[in-house]
Amino acid sequence: MGRAPCCDKANVKKGPWSPEEDATLKAYIEKHGTGGNWIALPQKIGLKRCGKSCRLRWLNYLRPNIKHGGFTEEEDNIICSLYISIGSRWSIIAAQLPGRTDNDIKNYWNTRLKKKLLGRRKQAQMNRISSTGQDQKYVANGADENALQNLSNSALERLQLHMQLQSLQNPFSFYNNPALWPNKLNPLQEKIIQQTLQNLNKSQNNTSLMLPGLGQNLELLEHSAISVRLQGQELENSDSSNIIALNPGNTHLDSAVAPKSNVIQQPDSISGCHHHSISTTFTQAEIDNFLNSKASSFLSSDDNNQMAEFDGLKEMDGSRDSLIWWSNEMDTNSASSNSWDSSSLLQQSEGLLYQEYAPLGYNM
DNA sequence: AACTTAGCCAACCGCGCGGGC
DNA sequence: AGCCCGCGCGGTTGGCTAAGT
Numbered sequence: 225m226g227r228a229p230c231c232d233k234a235n236v237k238k239g240p241w242s243p244e245e246d247a248t249l250k251a252y253i254e255k256h257g258t259g260g261n262w263i264a265l266p267q268k269i270g271l272k273r274c275g276k277s278c279r280l281r282w283l284n285y286l287r288p289n290i291k292h293g294g295f296t297e298e299e300d301n302i303i304c305s306l307y308i309s310i311g312s313r314w315s316i317i318a319a320q321l322p323g324r325t326d327n328d329i330k331n332y333w334n335t336r337l338k339k340k341l342l343g344r345r346k347q348a349q350m351n352r353i354s355s356t357g358q359d360q361k362y363v364a365n366g367a368d369e370n371a372l373q374n375l376s377n378s379a380l381e382r383l384q385l386h387m388q389l390q391s392l393q394n395p396f397s398f399y400n401n402p403a404l405w406p407n408k409l410n411p412l413q414e415k416i417i418q419q420t421l422q423n424l425n426k427s428q429n430n431t432s433l434m435l436p437g438l439g440q441n442l443e444l445l446e447h448s449a450i451s452v453r454l455q456g457q458e459l460e461n462s463d464s465s466n467i468i469a470l471n472p473g474n475t476h477l478d479s480a481v482a483p484k485s486n487v488i489q490q491p492d493s494i495s496g497c498h499h500h501s502i503s504t505t506f507t508q509a510e511i512d513n514f515l516n517s518k519a520s521s522f523l524s525s526d527d528n529n530q531m532a533e534f535d536g537l538k539e540m541d542g543s544r545d546s547l548i549w550w551s552n553e554m555d556t557n558s559a560s561s562n563s564w565d566s567s568s569l570l571q572q573s574e575g576l577l578y579q580e581y582a583p584l585g586y587n588m
Numbered sequence: 589a590a591c592t593t594a595g596c597c598a599a600c601c602g603c604g605c606g607g608g609c
Numbered sequence: 610a611g612c613c614c615g616c617g618c619g620g621t622t623g624g625c626t627a628a629g630t
Binding site for chain 1: 614615616617618619620623624625
Binding site for chain 2: 238239240241274277278280281284285292293327328330332335336480
């Protein structure tokens, strides 16, 4: 049995709102408020509209101090940063932009901002191809290419760093326990994990080190603007229950462990912190394969339905895994609560990601 | 001038969540 | 504990307009 409709579809008007309808709705809400019941509101004021439609009209158009169009560069950057951080959570993004609605931002992103981003990547790829005429490993080639490369590199690096971090905190964690791994890993992910584990074995006792990767041509860490710092005290006191799933929707993994991280994510150094970093190299083909891989090859079949978000980010290319990584971090930090601390979110996002991407040519 | 295509944006739709009963 | 219902969210659609042919 399906869900009961929220209103009598046959007796409600659909389509664009007339000025009269707008005036009626606006006048009533300004005088009486919504009354806490959108469904009942249209009947009260004699509008042949669905309550949801009234709510949408009010929130997206009639509400005071709504801004339309004319997004500033600063707003662009905030949107990009937050999208990279948390994905398509438009309401949260909108909360950071006074006067903007989630719908407005969503439309703006889908129709313009995303294309700008993709356009840059496309252009960079064209540059790369034209410079050599063959599939090749990443080679810096102009400002855009650097920026895009950095985006990919730092995203991959985050995945690595995060895995390393989790392993350091918990030797029995997901990354050190193949029994907990998904049935099938993407080759690149397999490589990341294997290398990370190898490197970890070498690095356990060092407070600051950089380890070489397998390949020769792509230094992921070289362009990185972030570092992960572990507070020594916290590590020692860690309850060793922190692991993180590879994908944010992987609930069976998420729920199998305590989703709380001890990562210190502040970009500013904290006195007494240890500094760990790992560098790994990947070929262009490996990265492309990773970015374009299908969810089904990445997860067991039971998990396919969890990958919608993953696929949805595909076109973000290099930033996609960053998003997965980061949103996971956000999710764990928010302790599965729906009430986001927007201010800390923006602080985190701007503190790391915005800081990282903005200087790299993502001022649009 | 007529037609097609692309871009943009308002509005709709369905689902998940949470509160109330 | 389970059901119902309203709210809020993100994805999608449809219509209008501008640009291109």
